[in-house]
Amino acid sequence: MIEARNEPTQQEREAADWFTRLLNPPVENEDLEAFQAWRRNPDNLAAYNRIEDISRLALSLQDDPDMRAIAHAARQRRAPAPPPWHRNMLSKARQRWAVGIAITGLVAASVIVWKLTAPTYSTDIGRQTVAELPDGTRVRLNTDTALKVRFDNGLRRVELLRGQAFFDVAHDHAHPFVVVAGDTEVRALGTRFDVRRADGGAKVVLAEGKVAVTERGSRSAAWTLEPGQTLTTGRRNVAPAPVPTDLAVATGWTEGRVSFRATPLEDAVDEINRYSRDKVILSADVPAHTRVNGDFAIGKPMEFVTAMTTLYGLKADRRLGGDIELKAPEG
Structure with missing residues (x-):
């Protein structure tokens, strides 16, 4: 695991500074020569390569909710004064952006590592599978489905990337179980429910227990479902509301x-x-x-x-x- 630090090292600041300069042409020959001299130091080169890797991976995950949160936090930071050696080399805007990369990159790196290494379960078209998660929760994945699992910091979190899954959640009141489907979040403790991504939102069907459903950007704070109810989010001009459903029809795919x-x-x-x-x-x-x-x-x-x-x-x-x-x- 990558350990997050509050402040970047001097080399990381300089690496972020060079990374920013080289992204903003024109670049003078003297600057290129200075960069080549700077990167001859193995520690400097390693720091620069880390910045490049973080930037490339962050770009590939730019629409991910966790990465959006990190980017928002970075924009709220106030950049410290740049070190003397390059105070006159960059504009103020460039300085803030460079330091932001160095500071935020350390946090983003840990998120990126999880995104690339978190346990992933998936099915092809026409296939189904049953997975047992580390806590004993059983998940049945429907056709053309993918999800990622992350258990840490007292939270059991599953990200439904596409498709549909039925969750039979293991009882553990100390560790909430959360399913995230786009902007929709379903929070449960020891329950059985179905989540399907569709039409920019999600359809949640509760078979047993209770769940609380929230939708980012919705005026309503949350909806609590009772067994035999369904809730659909993401529909334009239609306010989500729990409605009765035929469980045999809604969950028939599991059989x-x-x-x-x-x-x-x-x-x-x-x-x-x-x-x-x-x-x-x-x-x-x-x-x-x-x-x-x-x-x-x-x-x-x-x-x-x-x-x-x-x-x-x-x-x-x-x-x-x-x-x-x-x-x-x-x-």
Whole structure:
């Protein structure tokens, strides 16, 4: 683990200073010569390489919530006075930016290391898996899902990067269990719940226990769900609110099936397509809002297609590549 320090070393300050100068052309020949002389010192070169590595990795994680928090903290810092050897070399703005890199980089490095080494669990399209976390929590990952796990500082934290997962949380009142899905955070203690990332937000279904759900930027502080309720965040112009849900339908995927109850055909097709690389496609002449009912095996799109052709008289044509198009009956 990288140990965070409050202040950078002199070499780290100088390395950040040179890094900033070289990013802002034009660079004079005398400056390049001075840089080459400075980096001949192995300790200086090592410090400069660390700054480069931190900058490159931070750029790759620039949209990550933890990195955004670090960047915000850096902007709030007041830069100390630059050392005499380079006081006249940089503008004031450049000085503040350089020192900010050196100070913040030490903290960012620890976050970057976690981002690159935290335990990651994932599934491919059409696959599911069950993972047991270090605390005994069992997580079932649905199709095309990825999550990262971080347990430290008394907090059990899981980041749902994409897809859907069902959590059977081990009881540990001293260590809260938190699932982060984009701007949505679900906090629980000994409970069973489902989280799915979708449409820029998340859908949370509570099967057992209690959870508190928050959404960054929302006017509401938090929502508390009771068993049998669901909450969807991230929908524009729709205020999130807990509503009753059919648990058998909402969590049917954990038993290998998808269930539809008066579901619009276009939505049913989208759900079926999550589990197969061969997609079902609705022709423009098919009534997309036709209501669909039934339970279908996951990963078997032909079972769904056969039901649609039988019940609604649709025609199925297989395309090159494996996709299946549903068309309205002729005549």
